[in-house]
Amino acid sequence: MKKRFIGFFLAMAMCVCTLGTTAFAAESSEDNNAQSAFDLPDDAVILAQNEVGVIYQSNEQQSLPAPASTYAIDHNYARVSRNTTSNFSVNNPNKGLFSKTYGTLLLEGGNNNSKCGFVVAYNYMGVSGSIGTGTTYYKPSQGNIYFQFNGTSDVTVYYYAITSTTMTINCWLYSDEPGDYNSQPHL
Secondary structure, eight states: HHHHHHHHHHHHHHHHHHHHHHHHHHHHHHHHHHHTTOOTTTTOEEEOOOOOOEEEEHHHHHHOOSSSOOOEHHHEEEESSSEEEEEEEEESSOOOOOOOOOOEEEEEETTTTTTEEEEEEEEEEEEEEEEEOOTOOOOOOGGGGGEESSSSEEEEEEEEEEOOOOOOEEEEEEESSSTTEEETTOO
């Protein structure tokens, strides 16, 4: 009986090790797919993606000044001061037929223990979809979170905030790419 248990344990350990390697290889492939399917900065760290959208962080994009051309922007936010799960909507200023939507999520305020997770829900060609940070929480000190998705529907931001002080959850939608990082010199 003891030999069977040890054999079963070793077989399960080998399976777990193999699954970890496979998952890591698939993750690298997904990052490359997002880089080619979406116009992302070179330093983009992909947090989540699906066939229609991607959510990511980028120091390169965050450091760019506002673009010289003016374009439509819409913004909405939620202010929370305790642990809260809720949502808010943002109207999409981009009404092009075959366009992409670009957005930014930003946490402001809070304290060192404040954090928040997000799901951005949208509609693409009559089908509802969403992309989010899953069970990963982000702190205000971690900077902007960006997203892109095919289509031009309004969005609903679902959030799950953990805070004991006032924190603001912001979302901006743009009618065009927020910062032309591909035309900027890369240092």
